[in-house]
Amino acid sequence: MASSFNNAIQAIAELKALSNIEKAEKMKRFFKTGKGEYAANDIFWGVPVPEQRKIAKKYRQISLIELSQLVSHQVHDVRHMALCLLLYKAEKAAKPQIEEYTEFYLKHLSYINNWDLVDVSCRFILGRFLENKDRSLLYELAHSKIMWERRISIITCLHFIKQSDFYDALRISDILLTDQHDLIQKAVGWMLREIGNIDYDAEFAFLVEDDRYKKMPRTMLRYAIEKFNPDIRKQFLEGKM
Numbered sequence: 523m524a525s526s527f528n529n530a531i532q533a534i535a536e537l538k539a540l541s542n543i544e545k546a547e548k549m550k551r552f553f554k555t556g557k558g559e560y561a562a563n564d565i566f567w568g569v570p571v572p573e574q575r576k577i578a579k580k581y582r583q584i585s586l587i588e589l590s591q592l593v594s595h596q597v598h599d600v601r602h603m604a605l606c607l608l609l610y611k612a613e614k615a616a617k618p619q620i621e622e623y624t625e626f627y628l629k630h631l632s633y634i635n636n637w638d639l640v641d642v643s644c645r646f647i648l649g650r651f652l653e654n655k656d657r658s659l660l661y662e663l664a665h666s667k668i669m670w671e672r673r674i675s676i677i678t679c680l681h682f683i684k685q686s687d688f689y690d691a692l693r694i695s696d697i698l699l700t701d702q703h704d705l706i707q708k709a710v711g712w713m714l715r716e717i718g719n720i721d722y723d724a725e726f727a728f729l730v731e732d733d734r735y736k737k738m739p740r741t742m743l744r745y746a747i748e749k750f751n752p753d754i755r756k757q758f759l760e761g762k763m
Contacts, residue, residue, distance in 0.1 A: 530588040533581045533607075534600055542568035553598070553636055560669070560705070561636050567599045574599060578607040586626050593630045601633055605643040612647060624651040635670050637705055644674045649681025657690050664697045669706060672698060676709050683716050691717060692728055699738050707738075711745020718749065730763050 546568030550556075555564045584592075584607060592604035612623045627634075627647045634640055652659065663675035676698060679691035695710050718725030725746070729735040735743055735758055747755045757763050 529581055529584045530591040533577055533584070533592065533603070534595070536577050536580075537569055537574065537599060537603055538567060540567070540569045540573050542570075544568065545570070549598075553638070560703075561598075564636065565597045567597055569599045569603075571602070574603040575606050578603050578610055581607060582610040584611075586622070589626070590630065594633050598636065598639075602639055602642065605634070605639055609643065609646050612650070620651055623647060631671065631674075634674070637670075637673065637709075640670055640673045641677055644678045645681040648674070648678045652678070653681070660690060660694060661697070664694045669703050672701065672703075672706050673709050676706070676713050679713055680716060683713065683720065686720055688717050688721070688724055692724075695728070696734075699734060699742075702739075704739075704741055707742040708745055710738075711742040711748075714742075714746035715748055718746070729758070735763060736761055 546566040549566040549568055550564070553561050553564065553566070555561045555566070589604055589607060589611075592600055592607065595601055595604070608623060608627065612620060615623065624647055627643070634643065648659070660675045660678055663671045666672055666675075676691070676694050679694060682688070683691050691713050695714060698706055698710050701707060701710070714725050714728065717728075729743075729746065735746075738746075743758060747758050750758070754763075
């Protein structure tokens with residue numbers, strides 16, 4: 523039975539061989555692994571993402587059984603590589619396979635537990651899967667007590683925003699409008715800014731309607747209006763719109 527996991531074992535070994543203690547320490551600080559922080563006690567090997575992607579491409583034919591061993595691994599670098607691997611498997615997959623990969627992704631949500639893991643994966647897996655489907659799943663995630671699931675709900679919408687479909691992004695932004703976690707505030711502000719990059723009027727209207735810009739946390743607002751005209755941005759920050 524052990525032989526069925528040879529690819530996973532080899533991929534982990536290749537990744538570990540690239541470990542960098544100095545970089546790992548920096549990543550532990552950057553990704554907030556200290557006591558009481560959002561990624562407390564997570565483990566890093568300090569492998570650069572480009573190197574992770576090289577290994578992921580090499581093992582793109584790995585089975586989902588083996589991939590499960592990677593995505594549930596205790597080391598952050600392995601989980602990130604596993605998600606890259608899943609994306610490589612999905613990028614040219616047919617519809618039945620996309621459904622299978624999405625089911626796999628949702629089954630392993632508890633291991634997608636940092637912002638880089640969320641951002642590298644959800645819009646490419648869930649976004650593609652939900653493109654022409656009911657998107658109630660995103661609203662369930664938006665109401666989750668788990669911060670990473672709330673972030674998945676809004677970042678997935680980037681897939682739709684890129685197609686000038688703002689409906690779900692704006693509705694979920696409303697749900698998360700007063701979220702207290704800065705990683706959600708930044709994510710919502712980012713998505714609103716992305717909408718504004720395509721349709722300035724759509725973002726502007728959302729912000730001023732019902733004085734949403736006054737209700738949202740300052741971090742969210744700053745992210746959302748980052749590319750506005752300096753004079754308009756100043757008016758928003760001073761609450762004078």
